[in-house]
Amino acid sequence: MSASSLSALRTGKSGKPSMETCYRLANYLGVDPGYVLGLAGYTLKDDKQVDIADPELDLMLHGLLELTPEEREPVKEFVRFALAKAAARRSRRGGGRQRGS
Numbered sequence: 001m002s003a004s005s006l007s008a009l010r011t012g013k014s015g016k017p018s019m020e021t022c023y024r025l026a027n028y029l030g031v032d033p034g035y036v037l038g039l040a041g042y043t044l045k046d047d048k049q050v051d052i053a054d055p056e057l058d059l060m061l062h063g064l065l066e067l068t069p070e071e072r073e074p075v076k077e078f079v080r081f082a083l084a085k086a087a088a089r090r091s092r093r094g095g096g097r098q099r100g101s
Contacts, residue, residue, distance in 0.1 A: 001025070016041055023061060 001024065008014035017025075022040050026033040064075060 020065060024065065027062075 001021065005014065009017055017040050019037065019042065022036045022042070023033050026036040029036075064072065067075070
């Protein structure tokens with residue numbers, strides 16, 4: 001990140017930084033990424049606790065940051081697919097509980 005970009009963020013002259021920028025800043029500053037994401041205006045759900053400090057997740061995130069935007073597209077597609085499958089499973093389980101009550 002350039003000095004001028006950082007200055008624009010600090011003074012509010014730039015728009016909301018991307019999540020990638022937030023993660024990079026957090027890593028560089030050695031602070032919790034959730035804290036930086038919150039400062040940037042991203043809403044973090046309190047009902048799901050994710051260990052952002054998980055070493056495996058950290059390695060994956062840093063690996064993703066090294067990909068070009070074109071290389072990230074299949075990863076994004078897979079994540080959207082996985083999230084949709086997880087939501088469908090939760091919906092089925094929730095629906096089953098409601099019927100059994």
